[in-house]
Amino acid sequence: MNKKIIVIFILLILVSTVLLTGCSKDPDARTVVAKISGEKVFKTQYNQYWKNAMEQYNIKAEDLVNPEYSEQLAELKDKVLEYCTNQIIMKKELVELGHYNLTEAEHTSAKASRDTVVRNALATMQEQMLAELPTDYTDKDLADLELKYTQIVYDDFGLTETELLDYFIDEIALDNAKAALISVSVSDEDVNTLFNSYVEKDKDLFEEDLSAYEYYTTQGDYKPYYIPEGFRYIRHVLIKFEDEIVQQIGNLRSAGDDKTANELVAKSLETIQDEADEALTLLQSSDITMNEAIKEYNDDPGMVSFPNGYLMFSESKTYVPEFTEAGMALKKLGDISGLVATDYGYHILEYFSDVPSGPIDIDVARNALYDELINIRNIDAWSAQVLKWAEKYDVEYFYEKLIDKQ
Numbered sequence: 154m155n156k157k158i159i160v161i162f163i164l165l166i167l168v169s170t171v172l173l174t175g176c177s178k179d180p181d182a183r184t185v186v187a188k189i190s191g192e193k194v195f196k197t198q199y200n201q202y203w204k205n206a207m208e209q210y211n212i213k214a215e216d217l218v219n220p221e222y223s224e225q226l227a228e229l230k231d232k233v234l235e236y237c238t239n240q241i242i243m244k245k246e247l248v249e250l251g252h253y254n255l256t257e258a259e260h261t262s263a264k265a266s267r268d269t270v271v272r273n274a275l276a277t278m279q280e281q282m283l284a285e286l287p288t289d290y291t292d293k294d295l296a297d298l299e300l301k302y303t304q305i306v307y308d309d310f311g312l313t314e315t316e317l318l319d320y321f322i323d324e325i326a327l328d329n330a331k332a333a334l335i336s337v338s339v340s341d342e343d344v345n346t347l348f349n350s351y352v353e354k355d356k357d358l359f360e361e362d363l364s365a366y367e368y369y370t371t372q373g374d375y376k377p378y379y380i381p382e383g384f385r386y387i388r389h390v391l392i393k394f395e396d397e398i399v400q401q402i403g404n405l406r407s408a409g410d411d412k413t414a415n416e417l418v419a420k421s422l423e424t425i426q427d428e429a430d431e432a433l434t435l436l437q438s439s440d441i442t443m444n445e446a447i448k449e450y451n452d453d454p455g456m457v458s459f460p461n462g463y464l465m466f467s468e469s470k471t472y473v474p475e476f477t478e479a480g481m482a483l484k485k486l487g488d489i490s491g492l493v494a495t496d497y498g499y500h501i502l503e504y505f506s507d508v509p510s511g512p513i514d515i516d517v518a519r520n521a522l523y524d525e526l527i528n529i530r531n532i533d534a535w536s537a538q539v540l541k542w543a544e545k546y547d548v549e550y551f552y553e554k555l556i557d558k559q
Contacts, residue, residue, distance in 0.1 A: 187238050188549040194238055196554065202237045203230065230555045238548055239539050244323070246542045252330040255322065263321035270317070274306040275299065334538060337530035344522045345515070348378065352512045355379035363466050371464055371471055378518065384508035386462035387480040388443060390436075392429045393452035393498040394421045402496045414496070422494055429492050429499035436489055436501060443489070443503045452498070462505040476500060 181196035188194065206212070206229060216222050247253060255263070275282075282302055286294060307314060356379040359366040363383060369375045393399070398421050405414035432450040435441045441449070447456050455463070469477045479493040483504035490502040 184554055186234055186551050186554045188547075189238055189241060190546045190548075194241060198241070199234055199237045199555070202233050202240070206233050227556070231550075231552050234550060234552065234555060238550070239543050242543050242546055242548075243539050247326050247330050250330065252326045252333070253322070255325060259325050260322075263318055263325055266321040266324075267314075267318045271303060271306050274309070275302055278302055278305070331531070331535055335531065335534040337527060337534055339523055339526040339530065343526055344519055347522050347526060348512075348515050348518060351378040353379075356381075356512075364468065364470060367464060367466060367469060367471060376518075377513070379512055380508055380510050382510040383466045384510075385465055385480070386505045386508065387465050387483075388447065388456065388462035388503045388505045389453065389476075390432055390443075390446045390451045390501040391453040391498055392425045392432065392450060392500075394425065399497055406496070418494065418496060422499065425498055429501070433489075433492055433501055443505075446501070462503070464508070473497075476502070480504070 179197060181200060184196035185193045186196050186199050210229070212226075217226065282298055285298060307317065310317060312320070355377050359377065359379060359381040363381055366377060366381055366384070369377055394402075398417065402414050402417055402421075405411070405417065428450065432446055436443065436446055463472070463480075465472070465477060465480050467477075467481050472480075473495045475493055475495045479490050479500070479502050483490060483502065486504055486506065488504045490500070493500040493502060
């Protein structure tokens with residue numbers, strides 16, 4: 154099973170209140186790192202949050218002993234300790250305010266969430282489980298094996314069955330408290346202000362570096378708020394070499410043997426010449442449309458995923474140079490290129506459309522921006538509430554106990 158993914162799912166939550174004190178043999182279980190109005194906070198409790206931080210910031214074991222990072226790590230450890238104490242205080246307040254007095258339905262929901270996590274983990278181990286069963290296994294054999302692997306799941310989590318249930322109870326109590334104690338709002342003006350700030354940021358970035366816009370729109374998950382000038386969409390028909398030939402050409406290029414690669418390209422073009430000529434002739438005579446040519450002749454599955462074509466500008470690095478040069482050489486919308494040879498075969502390109510420059514339509518992004526602002530304000534409001542509670546307590550920190558500890 155992918156233990157890391159499941160552990161991250163459990164631990165990388167903004168607020169995690171499953172606080173473990175650990176085995177009495179663990180020296181951290183006796184190491185006091187803070188006191189909250191006299192109540193001791195042990196290193197084992199802090200460790201849960203530090204483990205979270207290491208996952209979140211991708212801190213490796215070797216980073217912990219790297220002098221280059223010592224100052225930043227010390228600062229982060231201090232902040233994690235402060236966060237840990239605030240979460241303990243928060244739970245005290247939620248208990249006092251009655252938010253842990255869950256209904257029967259809420260308890261049932263927490264148990265269902267716990268069971269779903271365990272069941273999903275078991276599903277990833279099913280092949281391994283079945284391999285342990287005899288061919289004539291009984292229902293009891295299967296039940297016993299499920300119990301065995303269920304315990305393995307809890308061991309992987311580093312939690313007991315009760316502790317995992319407590320995690321989901323904490324989530325419900327926290328949600329109830331937030332619903333009762335904080336209320337935020339977002340106006341259209343707020344959304345417009347955030348939108349305009351994103352537009353200006355993207356405008357400054359993309360007008361200075363068009364390749365950044367190309368990257369974000371073709372490779373990254375970010376959706377830009379501003380479109381710079383100079384972009385167009387190019388569709389094409391690819392009459393492709395056999396996959397083995399494409400691989401051979403690529404290997405030759407990687408080895409620096411361009412002469413042999415060029416000879417192989419020229420030889421391979423002869424094998425697809427008739428089909429390419431036929432497709433081009435039909436397009437030039439308007440006997441078929443580009444849509445029909447793509448359907449009948451094209452060997453590039455990308456035209457299915459990108460029916461409006463490939464995004465391109467004059468210095469695009471996403472494609473082979475011959476493809477970019479041919480696409481940008483087309484003068485008018487609807488223009489068709491001749492046969493363009495590359496290491497993949499013959500291409501016939503069409504200038505499909507221009508990409509209008511300027512800010513995107515705010516209505517496309519309005520709901521996402523609204524949700525973003527609501528989320529930010531909820532987090533800020535809740536953080537302020539927790540800090541307000543913390544002011545009621547006399548908190549002592551023993552930061553020196555964190556030195557050279559992982």
